[in-house]
Amino acid sequence: MKWKIEDPYIEITSLCNLKCIHCYNSSSSNTKKHLNISELEQCLSYFNEIGIKQISVSGGEPLLYPNLMELLEICSFYEMEVFLVTNGTLLNNDLVSKIRKHIKYYQVSLDGDRDTNDTLRGVGSYDK
DSSP states (O other), X not given: XXXXXXXXXXXXXXXXXXXXXXXXXXXOOOOOOBOOHHXXXXXXXXXXXXXXXXXXXXXXXXXXXXXXXXXXXXXXXXXXXXXEEEOSTTOOHHHHHHHTTTOSEEEEOOOSXXXXXXXXXXXXXXXX
16 A cells, blocks of 8 residues: 655644643643754655645644744745644734735634633633
8 A cells, every 4th residue: 555645734833822731732741842944844845746735734833933934935935735723822913914825724723612712722812
């Protein structure tokens, strides 16, 4: 059986601004916080060579990744569609205006009504 990579899912950082009780990252003792941008560029180059045109980017919270814009520009260079998985709490008009041309899809986590969401993700996370 031959495996084919179709939609790689890349966790670019383990850092997050929330402490969700159900998340593996909230209890992680992983000392490596961010993926190296040079290594990511090599991966994206390889993905391009084998015909991958969409990637999912997550974390932790990917909006905390210090090289996010550079990563998105590399994806645009390779004409890759980016699916961004975020908790949404760091999104604001300024950031959205910077990243919108690079992002094809957004997935924002929401775990129910205000009380349920705040119980699982932290007080005040629903309103952000």
